[in-house]
Amino acid sequence: MSDSQDTAPSTRLGELRRALEEGTLRHVRRQVHAMHPAEIATLLESLRPAEREIVWEMVDADDDGEVLLHVNDEVRAGLIRGMDAEELLNATEGLEIDDLADLFQDLPEAVNRQVLKGMDQQDRERLQTVLEHEPDSAGGLMNTDTVTVRPDVSLEVVLRFLRMREDLPPNTDSLFVVDRYGKLLGALAITKLLVSDAGLTVGELMDTELAAVHVDAPAVDVAKLFQDRDLVSTPVIDAQQRLLGRITVDDVGDVIRDEADHTVMSMAGLDESEDLFASVWQTMRHRWPWIAINLATAFVASRVIGAFEGSIERLVALASLMPMVAGIGGNAGNQTITLIVRALALGRITAANARALLAKEIGVGLVNGALWGGLLGVLAWALYGNVALGVVMTVAMTLNLLLAALAGVSIPLARHHFGKDPAQGSSVLITAITDTGGFFIFLGLATLVLV
Amino acid sequence: MSDSQDTAPSTRLGELRRALEEGTLRHVRRQVHAMHPAEIATLLESLRPAEREIVWEMVDADDDGEVLLHVNDEVRAGLIRGMDAEELLNATEGLEIDDLADLFQDLPEAVNRQVLKGMDQQDRERLQTVLEHEPDSAGGLMNTDTVTVRPDVSLEVVLRFLRMREDLPPNTDSLFVVDRYGKLLGALAITKLLVSDAGLTVGELMDTELAAVHVDAPAVDVAKLFQDRDLVSTPVIDAQQRLLGRITVDDVGDVIRDEADHTVMSMAGLDESEDLFASVWQTMRHRWPWIAINLATAFVASRVIGAFEGSIERLVALASLMPMVAGIGGNAGNQTITLIVRALALGRITAANARALLAKEIGVGLVNGALWGGLLGVLAWALYGNVALGVVMTVAMTLNLLLAALAGVSIPLARHHFGKDPAQGSSVLITAITDTGGFFIFLGLATLVLV
Numbered sequence: 001m002s003d004s005q006d007t008a009p010s011t012r013l014g015e016l017r018r019a020l021e022e023g024t025l026r027h028v029r030r031q032v033h034a035m036h037p038a039e040i041a042t043l044l045e046s047l048r049p050a051e052r053e054i055v056w057e058m059v060d061a062d063d064d065g066e067v068l069l070h071v072n073d074e075v076r077a078g079l080i081r082g083m084d085a086e087e088l089l090n091a092t093e094g095l096e097i098d099d100l101a102d103l104f105q106d107l108p109e110a111v112n113r114q115v116l117k118g119m120d121q122q123d124r125e126r127l128q129t130v131l132e133h134e135p136d137s138a139g140g141l142m143n144t145d146t147v148t149v150r151p152d153v154s155l156e157v158v159l160r161f162l163r164m165r166e167d168l169p170p171n172t173d174s175l176f177v178v179d180r181y182g183k184l185l186g187a188l189a190i191t192k193l194l195v196s197d198a199g200l201t202v203g204e205l206m207d208t209e210l211a212a213v214h215v216d217a218p219a220v221d222v223a224k225l226f227q228d229r230d231l232v233s234t235p236v237i238d239a240q241q242r243l244l245g246r247i248t249v250d251d252v253g254d255v256i257r258d259e260a261d262h263t264v265m266s267m268a269g270l271d272e273s274e275d276l277f278a279s280v281w282q283t284m285r286h287r288w289p290w291i292a293i294n295l296a297t298a299f300v301a302s303r304v305i306g307a308f309e310g311s312i313e314r315l316v317a318l319a320s321l322m323p324m325v326a327g328i329g330g331n332a333g334n335q336t337i338t339l340i341v342r343a344l345a346l347g348r349i350t351a352a353n354a355r356a357l358l359a360k361e362i363g364v365g366l367v368n369g370a371l372w373g374g375l376l377g378v379l380a381w382a383l384y385g386n387v388a389l390g391v392v393m394t395v396a397m398t399l400n401l402l403l404a405a406l407a408g409v410s411i412p413l414a415r416h417h418f419g420k421d422p423a424q425g426s427s428v429l430i431t432a433i434t435d436t437g438g439f440f441i442f443l444g445l446a447t448l449v450l451v
Numbered sequence: 452m453s454d455s456q457d458t459a460p461s462t463r464l465g466e467l468r469r470a471l472e473e474g475t476l477r478h479v480r481r482q483v484h485a486m487h488p489a490e491i492a493t494l495l496e497s498l499r500p501a502e503r504e505i506v507w508e509m510v511d512a513d514d515d516g517e518v519l520l521h522v523n524d525e526v527r528a529g530l531i532r533g534m535d536a537e538e539l540l541n542a543t544e545g546l547e548i549d550d551l552a553d554l555f556q557d558l559p560e561a562v563n564r565q566v567l568k569g570m571d572q573q574d575r576e577r578l579q580t581v582l583e584h585e586p587d588s589a590g591g592l593m594n595t596d597t598v599t600v601r602p603d604v605s606l607e608v609v610l611r612f613l614r615m616r617e618d619l620p621p622n623t624d625s626l627f628v629v630d631r632y633g634k635l636l637g638a639l640a641i642t643k644l645l646v647s648d649a650g651l652t653v654g655e656l657m658d659t660e661l662a663a664v665h666v667d668a669p670a671v672d673v674a675k676l677f678q679d680r681d682l683v684s685t686p687v688i689d690a691q692q693r694l695l696g697r698i699t700v701d702d703v704g705d706v707i708r709d710e711a712d713h714t715v716m717s718m719a720g721l722d723e724s725e726d727l728f729a730s731v732w733q734t735m736r737h738r739w740p741w742i743a744i745n746l747a748t749a750f751v752a753s754r755v756i757g758a759f760e761g762s763i764e765r766l767v768a769l770a771s772l773m774p775m776v777a778g779i780g781g782n783a784g785n786q787t788i789t790l791i792v793r794a795l796a797l798g799r800i801t802a803a804n805a806r807a808l809l810a811k812e813i814g815v816g817l818v819n820g821a822l823w824g825g826l827l828g829v830l831a832w833a834l835y836g837n838v839a840l841g842v843v844m845t846v847a848m849t850l851n852l853l854l855a856a857l858a859g860v861s862i863p864l865a866r867h868h869f870g871k872d873p874a875q876g877s878s879v880l881i882t883a884i885t886d887t888g889g890f891f892i893f894l895g896l897a898t899l900v901l902v
Contacts (some may be wrong), residue, residue, distance in 0.1 A: 038679035046799045048807050159645065168642040171683060173624065190641055191619040194610065227708065228489035230701035232622060232683055249700050250681035253707065257678065260711025261793065264718070268789040276794055277807060280814035287786060294782045295823055298775040299830070305771040312763070312770045319763045319770035320756040323777065324749040327886055331745045331879055335738060338719040342712065343727055348497045356499050356728060363731035372746055379750070428782055435778055
């Protein structure tokens, strides 16, 4: 029995690093062999490319496929580049069909042909069914290894039928009940099979209130369904209600994590499939689009200030005070946009309740502007002995916080409305708006009132 | 059979809003009754308090408990405030022990006493076992409704024993095998029970390579274990390897989502348990600590500029150019800190590989500084016809990007090292550093070289 406490990944990682540095590779090999594929994947992602290759060589060939499935895209591509056709072919062996489909798009054409040639007719057809669907749809997540029964047979017959098999597919919690045309009628929980009278028929016991998903449903909706209804597996059907396959909870856990990960990373303009230890050049290639956008927007903000250089020359205090207006607006805007992006991802916002949210965020902006902006106004007055400057400070802060609320709510909603990802670069965009807006409002007001 | 596609939560939410506005409440009631508790919870979170109360009244009393479990902390507290003791008592009925324990801490003392009085001895002891443990530990997540068998009995006996029960606990995929002292020996998958020869004994078939978790293990580690090993349920043991309960995948899905959610929200200085439609005052109370910190840091940045007002008076171009140095540094720092915070949460960083990461981020900062900083330097030269100003711009950008890389890597690592949450307010902190640092570096250099 292994206790997860003794083998926390972080401790193990530290030990492995030491072992790698000291060159006691036998020790590393033993540790790697004791790890599960997903844990090896996390380890590989945590290593620099040179060390990664050493550890990857040590992985049991039987685990290669599972490890490839668990590492992120960029690391996966790197590992695959270092393998020859035979190693890749071996790695695909023993994988479930849905996992194999995942890997398929990253393997060289020649290897894929070999894989298909080595499969029996039924598996080949199953794989092709899964490959026909988008990877981020129910069809791309599903497995076709369902166990089906007819409604008119008795439990006794079902039990005898099962006992003829050697094993059931992983995470089988239900048998699916279909008619002779393959149309899904219901499901029979395995636990019911165990506790019920064997003389009853499947039709009498089956659950017909199923949360079946359509084959084209987006993966994130499927994940939400699993979370909402605490499912272990769910049937996948076509428009004619015919059973095509099933999705299990292990496929969905990855979708949930990847989706949340994607929000965090893409808000800052990052790609979640990036290798943590990519080279400097690779990393720059990933990040440059948002840096370029950031540069352009920063230049615009700078030109806005440039237009008011005359005012700054006459009252240099403006130069010291203007970044406060911009900076506090930026942080407030970041809070609002984060709230909205996340609420959109969790399905808590629609066009219907957006107005109420906007009203609330504008209210918060107003009160914060009056309160904290007032405090800053008093500080500016005390520092520079200029009451009017203090008043301009307070008004500018309030206006920029209103702008932050407005932009923070409407940018992600508009992007969502037009089918774009609301998270993408949202942090860069909101800062651009509150910077440019803050400088313009503050310097413009000051020029009108003070100079 | 219900198809999730026909009833996407967002569509339903829009319809409900219309129905609420038009006052066709019968229609709303029918829709609410057709929804699952978790879906009702999402709906309630999406409504303003006044509407929320109307819909909450319509929820079937049998679903009250499940709905309360699924809404976030602040919304839950609001709903509970509006319920009397009897309604609360009814809501607790039929809940699983681990869920009841979750709710217990939010219910009034008097109701809890009533609940305990209404339970039988066994359930009361089970509840107390769960309540003894931290909510975010394995003990707080576990359920005590395990089905156990002895290793020396035959499958036939087990099958007969199960058939005497009316049902098995939800998500039962394995029976746990224990000795006479309650020590966990292994697990027998239910699917094995169905496909194996009934004459074999449990001991011959059981899986002894279990991923058992210690009762004090942190919930996030348990979630990672479920993800890594694709588990449906796992046994919880004490230091003497005695079986205390089991954790199921539905409990863990919430942990995964909450954890990622927490990262996104707390980076911006937000609280993920906040009610989306809290009043302006409530919202301000939640957000004010980070606004206050932000105000203080912005004031420091402003005073740094204040110290260089003499230079700005002599060369006003400095005022226009300085926010570019600060802003681009802020965005770059945000990218680095996001990367590190997320990698820490996913267990990809330890002290062991942190140096390599720092080196990479510093490399990216250097190249970006030279490349984009160079471009900005040329722009500054072109705009103000001052070569030295262009050079100062390029050098300041490069230095500020190095500062951003250094702070972006070391702040979260240091917080993690000292047992603090690395995500908390990280976005506010990094901006403070790159603002103050950017102004100081740029104005300091300019004062030395130009003025």
